[in-house]
Amino acid sequence: RNVYPAINNPVRHALNLQLLELKAHGRYGSVWKAQLPDGFVAVKIFPQQDRQSFLAELEVYALPQLKHDNILKFIASEEREDGDSTKLWLITEYHDRGSLCDFLKGNTVSWADLCKIGETMACGLAYLHDEIPDTVHMKGKPAVAHRDLKSKNVLLKQDLTACIADFGLALKFEPGKCSNETHPQVGTRRYMAPEVLEGAICFNRDSFLRIDMYACGLIVWELMTRCIATDGPVSEYRLPFEAEVGQQPSLEDMQTLVVTRKMRPALNPLWSKHPGLSGLIPTVEECWDQDAEARLSAGCVQERIRHLARTVNS
Ligand code: ADE
Numbered sequence: 403r404n405v406y407p408a409i410n411n412p413v414r415h416a417l418n419l420q421l422l423e424l425k426a427h428g429r430y431g432s433v434w435k436a437q438l439p440d441g442f443v444a445v446k447i448f449p450q451q452d453r454q455s456f457l458a459e460l461e462v463y464a465l466p467q468l469k470h471d472n473i474l475k476f477i478a479s480e481e482r483e484d485g486d487s488t489k490l491w492l493i494t495e496y497h498d499r500g501s502l503c504d505f506l507k508g509n510t511v512s513w514a515d516l517c518k519i520g521e522t523m524a525c526g527l528a529y530l531h532d533e534i535p536d537t538v539h540m541k542g543k544p545a546v547a548h549r550d551l552k553s554k555n556v557l558l559k560q561d562l563t564a565c566i567a568d569f570g571l572a573l574k575f576e577p578g579k580c581s582n583e584t585h586p587q588v589g590t591r592r593y594m595a596p597e598v599l600e601g602a603i604c605f606n607r608d609s610f611l612r613i614d615m616y617a618c619g620l621i622v623w624e625l626m627t628r629c630i631a632t633d634g635p636v637s638e639y640r641l642p643f644e645a646e647v648g649q650q651p652s653l654e655d656m657q658t659l660v661v662t663r664k665m666r667p668a669l670n671p672l673w674s675k676h677p678g679l680s681g682l683i684p685t686v687e688e689c690w691d692q693d694a695e696a697r698l699s700a701g702c703v704q705e706r707i708r709h710l711a712r713t714v715n716s
Contacts (some may be wrong), residue, residue: 417478417493421445425500426554430455430570431489435496443477444497448490455570456490462569463492467534467543472526474557474567494567502564502621503553506628507639513631513678515562517711520622520682523556523564524704527618530566531611531700533577544574547610551617552593553624553641575607591656592643593617596664597694599657612694618703619689623667626679626686631716632672642667666690678714682707 419436426433431448448456456479462468463476475495482489499505502519511519527548534542548555549571557567571588587598595616597609605613620642630636646665647655659665666687673679685706688698698706 416480416482419443419445419493428568436493442496442498444494446492446494448492450488450490453490456492458572459492459568459570462546462572462574465543465546465574466541470526470529472522472563472565473530474565497557497559497565499558499560499562501554501567502556502558502624503641505558506553506624510628510630510636511625513629513676513714513716514711516625516629516631517678517707518562519558519564520625521704521707521711523566523621524618524700524707526564526566527551527614528700528704531614533575535577544576545607545611546572546574547607548572548614549610550589550593551614551621552590553621556621573610575610587653589613589617591651591653592641592647593620594656594660595690595694596661596692599653599661609694611699612697615689615697615700615703616694618700619686619697620667622682622686622689622703623669626673626682627667627670629679631676631679632670633675634670634672664692676714678710681710681714 417438419438421434421436422442423435424432425435425444428446430452431446434445434447436443436445460479469475477493477495479493480491482491502523530546530548532543533545536542546569548566548569550568551566555566555568557565559565587594587601589598591599593616595613598613623642624639628636628639641649643651643656643659643665645668646659651659669683673683685698685703688696689703691697
């Protein structure tokens with residue numbers, strides 16, 4: 403029984419959907435917890451003027467083969483009249499734990515939790531980044547760069563596996579097609595790779611994927627800062643570079659820090675005493691390398707964390 407109108411379903415009947423609770427305010431509109439007759443869903447509501455962003459995100463969810471355990475599941479989209487304005491609704495699965503950022507604010511993680519979250523996030527990212535060629539039986543998928551990867555855009559499922567969300571800035575790379583779009587500085591300043599902060603303009607597919615990997619390194623560092631595997635105390639959650647530039651860094655703050663001074667978040671000396679955390683340090687350092695071409699791929703990060711999880715037990 404197909405209860406959900408697909409993107410191109412001509413029968414656009416309104417879902418019997420009730421908004422329950424405002425969960426987050428994003429760059430574009432707001433995210434609500436909502437009730438369908440058979441369970442909870444998340445609804446991201448875009449105002450009419452953000453139609454472009456809504457359509458961009460819808461286009462990513464509409465890609466063939468985007469279904470993956472570690473990518474947020476799309477359910478439906480709708481246009482709703484709301485008084486005298488039109489609102490655009492993007493309906494996805496709901497995850498009660500919310501974002502990794504919120505989770506780390508309120509919780510510490512064990513070594514096993516860290517590995518599970520890190521590995522599954524890298525798995526989702528590797529899948530997003532991968533190009534799957536067409537076969538006679540199946541349409542493939544293009545490589546996709548996220549372009550706004552951060553701990554707020556990684557959601558946690560009940561079993562602490564991760565899924566990647568928010569594709570409003572994502573770019574797809576159709577094989578053989580050359581996108582001649584101009585690519586300005588987009589994303590969240592705090593998570594911008596040095597080459598983005600510098601304002602480099604000539605990015606190809608691989609350069610966009612490497613920009614995501616820089617942010618991936620910062621997120622793994624966030625996980626490490628809240629891990630209880632060390633003997634010492636675990637400090638309060640702080641965003642990457644919050645200690646250095648505070649809550650609302652300007653572009654110039656970030657340029658000075660990351661491009662000119664080549665700074666990265668501090669590595670806790672206690673980490674070197676834990677076989678797992680110390681083993682993870684080269685991985686985060688190779689993700690946030692100044693030299694984009696030296697950065698690890700998402701598949702490699704996944705593999706490294708998987709290996710560490712198996713060899714280090716606590
Ligand atoms: N915050 C943003 N998207 C969400 C979702 N799908 N589930 C729960 N919280 C969210």
